[in-house]
Amino acid sequence: QVAETLKKFAVKVTTASVRERREILGELEQCMMGKELPEPAVKGLCRLFCLTLHRYRDATSCRALHCAIRRLAESQPSATAANLLHSLQTCGVISKTGTPSKSSAPAASLALSWTCLLVRAVFPSPDSREGPTWKKLVEVQSLLLSEVLGGARRNTVASALKSLHLLWAQNPGLADQYLSTLLSLDQNQSSLGLLGVCVDFCSTQRDMATVDKHKSGLLDLYVKTVLMSKSKPQNHILERCAPVLRHVSHAEFKELLLPALQKSLLRSPENAMESELRAGSGVRGRG
DSSP states (O other): OHHHHHHHHHHHTTOSOHHHHHHHHHHHHHHHTTOOOOHHHHHHHHHHHHHTTTTOOSHHHHHHHHHHHHHHHHHSHHHHHHHHHHHHHHSSSSOSSSOOOTTTHHHHHHHHHHHHHHHHHHOOSGGGSOSHHHHHHHHHHHHHHHHHHHHSOHHHHHHHHHHHHHHHHHSTTHHHHHHHHHHHSOOOTHHHHHHHHHHHHHHHTTOHHHHHHHHHHHHHHHIIIIITOSSOOOHHHHHHTHHHHTTOOHHHIIIIIHHHHHHHHHHOHHHHHHHHHHHHHHHHHHO
């Protein structure tokens, strides 16, 4: 019965009929209850799930799909997390050039909701949030969020941010772990979007201890990937730097940011000025 259901799902996963989607996803969810699927089956399912990202737009289909993924993650957490994250990173939702597009943003938003599901199902405790799969999850989330911030409509962006804020609010200390993990990844601009959102959340929660704990690493990343960047940073990244810059003291600006800004002005004055103006406007707008 399991093999038959999996084959049926592979055939009908991309159907345009909402009724058929709901039926086959319901059958798939029932099929996974109390059973452990072989690793190749989990891998295949994760690939098939990703085929829906550009196709499923109605709430009914997305909800049924969400339930099926949650069931798989709860029954086989490690295999699901590893394979789903790999599939999300290679299915074309994340831009290879790093430039978000309006066409992929809705799919990225849906994929981001799946990763939030993985955090709850696979990494429920602070002790579980370590290792390569956890790092990969946070990295993929940062890439997906960058797609959403740079290409999605305002209500889609708001929905994505609400999901992340809810996730952090329901799990005390999780935002701190996100900041630590993001700052441990290879330094690049794509991390700044999620970092900025995380700092903004900590600020609204008046969790200044967490912000201060990571401020040095945040400013170092900002200097190296924005102020000293040879290429022009994207606007949505600059705007998300504002929550970080709001916490910069006069002394920190003078000692850390000003020297880098002066060097950047000599090398690429247009990029440096726009970086400061964009981030500065975000600071004033939120102040």
